[in-house]
Amino acid sequence: MPHFIDRRLNPKDKSLGNRQRFLKRVRSQVKQAVDKAIQGRNIADADKGETVTIPTKGIAQPTFRHGATGGYRERVMPGNKEFQAGDTIDKPPAGGGGAGGKEGADQGEAEDTFVFALSREEFLDLFFEDLELPDLIKRHLKEVVSNKYRRAGYSMAGSPANINVTQTMRRSLGRRLALKRPKEEGIQELRQEIFALEKVSEPTIEQWARLKELHKTLEELQRKQRVIAYIDPLDVRYNYFQPKPEPNANAVMFCLMDTSASMGEREKDLAKRFFVLLHLFLKRRYDRIDVVFIRHTHESSEVDEETFFYARESGGTVVSTALVEMQKVLTKRYPPSEWNIYAAQASDGENFSGDSAKCIDLLNEVLMPVCQYFAYIEILDEREADIIKDETQGAELWRSYRQVYESWSNFAMKRISTPADIYPVFRELFAKKNEKV
Secondary structure: OOOOOOOOOOHHHOOHHHHHHHHHHHHHHHHHHHHHHHOOOOHHHOOOOEEEEEEOOOOOOOOOOOOOOOOOOOOOOOOOOOOOOOOOOOOOOOOOOOOOOOOOOOOOOOOOEEEEEEOHHHHHHHHHOOEOOOOOOOOOOOOOOEEEEEEEEEEOOOOHHHEOHHHHHHHHHHHHHHHOOOOHHHHHHHHHHHHHHHOOOOOOHHHHHHHHHHHHHHHHHHHHHHHOOOOOOOOOOEEEEEEEEEOOOEEEEEEEEEOOOOOOHHHHHHHHHHHHHHHHHHHHHOOOEEEEEEEEOOOEEEEOHHHHHHOOOOOOOOOHHHHHHHHHHHHHHOOOOOEEEEEEEEEOOOOOOOHHHHHHHHHHHHHOOOEEEEEEEEEOOHHHHHHOOOOOOOOHHHHHHHHHHHHOOOEEEEEEOOHHHHHHHHHHHHEOOOOOO
16 A cells, blocks of 8 residues: 655645645535525526635634643743833733723624635536536446547658658758759769760860869769768658547437426426536536437427426426437437437426336336436425325336336436425435445
């Protein structure tokens, strides 16, 4: 087991260990304040910043101090008219204070507080920091599993098949011009002149001198050609391909909401609050995730975000239509081999007689084998919540879904009756390393 020793110097005679514990304690107090603040919000204000308040007691960083009482100590005090060197001064009575200060109240208790403002990003980061989609990467699926090679300029080393002729010749030409490498045409002209002079049967002294000079010049040019190569290894350039990670498996969240006549305004409002929080969480924590919105009454349809949260709709209740619609969308756009599939369903538990059995079949045979996680939220009346305490008791849909819950470990069920229940339930459903209890 490894042991880590922090050998950093303590700043200003303060303990780094104490400082880290202090920061951890203050952060936990801020986190509690954020969780408490968000519980009273409505849908429109769910993603706004917040001014949070934490008690000042305990936020001061711990330091070593001399005890106020007990022990013996000697001090050098400023001069005065009452005491002389060696005099003993009695300790002040316990609880005594100075003469200054304001008059306190005669009853009640109070505690100083520390107030500061959090921006929208800071607020959401703190609220969602300990949440995640359970089993996001499961089986052979990875968020990044394959690399695709893309052009990324040129390199001086590589495979011969990747030689870039244009860039190589451009650099070769520039080097030859800079070093003044002799051209082949000039050497050929020099050889022709030498050949013409050598054909003269009785050359003059001037011709002999010219011929000797030409041979010397030719020898120098040929030496330069040998020294300054036409293509030097430094000129060669290869096409460079850099591996770039490509997402091979993304995630999709299906939001299924009951909007039938049995769902009153209170129930719909609670369902919307839950899905607003879920939508914020997904967009904040994950870059590549699709959200599919499905509303259902006696029939279902895929809708956009605006229609899902704000459109008014009513009718009978056939829950299986939402599951069928989810199956259609999966077949059409989200093959399970390439996508991590999640679903969250909210309903009041009322369903058309006999339809719950169809829901069980759809879940057991079609949806649960391909879903990473399925969360069902049932919205109860406040009076029902006080009466129903047993998890096995409830409406027809709840009792039917209990069979799915007992068969699949990636199926979760929770109940909500008041706005204050939404956030604790949400955190239970999407807490990190979520396990069924």
